[in-house]
Amino acid sequence: MTISRLIIQQLRNINQASIEPASQFNIIYGDNGSGKTSVLEAVYLLGLGRSFRSRTMNSIIQLGKEAVTVFGLVKEQQNNEIPLGIERKKDGAVFIRVQEHTINSIAELAHYLPLQIINQDSYQLLTGSPKQRRQFLDWGLFHVEQSFFPIWKRFQRSLQQRNACLRNKVSNAELKFWDKEFIDTALIIDQLRTHQLEQYKQIFVKRFKQLNDIDDIELIYKRGWNAELDLEQALAESLSRDRQYGFTHAGPHRADIDIKTGKMLASQLLSRGQQKLLTYSLLLAQGQLLTEYTHRKCVYLIDDMPAELDRHHIQSVLTSLTEMQAQLFITCIDPQAIAPAIKTAVKMFHVEQGVITAVDNREATS
Numbered sequence: 001m002t003i004s005r006l007i008i009q010q011l012r013n014i015n016q017a018s019i020e021p022a023s024q025f026n027i028i029y030g031d032n033g034s035g036k037t038s039v040l041e042a043v044y045l046l047g048l049g050r051s052f053r054s055r056t057m058n059s060i061i062q063l064g065k066e067a068v069t070v071f072g073l074v075k076e077q078q079n080n081e082i083p084l085g086i087e088r089k090k091d092g093a094v095f096i097r098v099q100e101h102t103i104n105s106i107a108e109l110a111h112y113l114p115l116q117i118i119n120q121d122s123y124q125l126l127t128g129s130p131k132q133r134r135q136f137l138d139w140g141l142f143h144v145e146q147s148f149f150p151i152w153k154r155f156q157r158s159l160q161q162r163n164a165c166l167r168n169k170v171s172n173a174e175l176k177f178w179d180k181e182f183i184d185t186a187l188i189i190d191q192l193r194t195h196q197l198e199q200y201k202q203i204f205v206k207r208f209k210q211l212n213d214i215d216d217i218e219l220i221y222k223r224g225w226n227a228e229l230d231l232e233q234a235l236a237e238s239l240s241r242d243r244q245y246g247f248t249h250a251g252p253h254r255a256d257i258d259i260k261t262g263k264m265l266a267s268q269l270l271s272r273g274q275q276k277l278l279t280y281s282l283l284l285a286q287g288q289l290l291t292e293y294t295h296r297k298c299v300y301l302i303d304d305m306p307a308e309l310d311r312h313h314i315q316s317v318l319t320s321l322t323e324m325q326a327q328l329f330i331t332c333i334d335p336q337a338i339a340p341a342i343k344t345a346v347k348m349f350h351v352e353q354g355v356i357t358a359v360d361n362r363e364a365t366s
């Protein structure tokens, strides 16, 4: 996917902006506080209906204004451009439009614009909670495997139902009745995830070798319950604990991926710099998997790239990114730090106090 036109209204310090991004490299540069990250936030809002910086919309809506709006023309390979639009209001109302239709679900919106963000928080994929790694794995499933999302929704409903039963202290017989749907959907999710990770690993290993100087890396899927038991047995085994806490302890909602090197968790062994590069490989491989399996491309948002990497690694990351031929929005303070290392066409956008100006390349890097 590529965004060929992006219109931002009343998002943080950007009052009104309209840009025509390039199909591959877009560099957004400017001083601290000029509004660079806000441009990435606009694309993210268009793709996922929310911000990656703030939980509440009120901080992203421009001060004194009632709503933020982002509009984009999104192009699939040879297909026509699809107009997408989202408006979020202070009172919580959300309006999403795809072509001329209003849609009610952000999940539906998310299908149109697969996105990956790489920023200073991304290494939490290694150090953060299992939830982050589950979401990472499920991102691929969501975009590659059509049957995943409906099953995932059914599973979530049955998990909530089961937890409510536990809190309401229903009888074992009634609980067993609800367990059927829980187990049925859990096993499908587990199968889909196992299969997805196997496919992902093959792509990841190649990306990994290109960017990292570590010898061995292992991704180990943990399905969320004792590997020696089937799910029904695992539920039976944890029943008294489940009743005590009003919460289901075994199931795919507790799955995780151990990311290991030299038999240790990468988060414990690797330096911060190595963790960043590993994270880049993990996220780039996700986009590549999407392309290999669906012929669609994800859009990458990379915040403050030079601040995150040394010069040598900026070069190798840019080489990887060039190969992927995906659309990239990269922010930085000084475009000199990256533009000379890019061997293909680049569009530059200078941001100053929320005003975005397309700049002639030579002007920006001279």
Ligand SMILES: Nc1ncnc2c1ncn2[C@@H]1O[C@H](COP(=O)(O)OP(=O)(O)O)[C@@H](O)[C@H]1O
Binding pocket: 011, 012, 013, 014, 030, 031, 032, 033, 034, 035, 036, 037, 038, 039, 058, 059, 060, 061, 062, 063
């Ligand atoms: N809701 C808001 N309304 C108006 N301005 C805002 C709002 N939220 C943040 N800002 C300002 O917008 C700017 C956005 O900065 P940001 O996109 O983080 O800049 P950069 O990434 O270039 O450092 C900051 O100067 C900040 O003070």
Ligand SMILES: [Mg+2]
Binding pocket: 033, 036, 037, 038, 303, 304
């Ligand atoms: Mg920033």
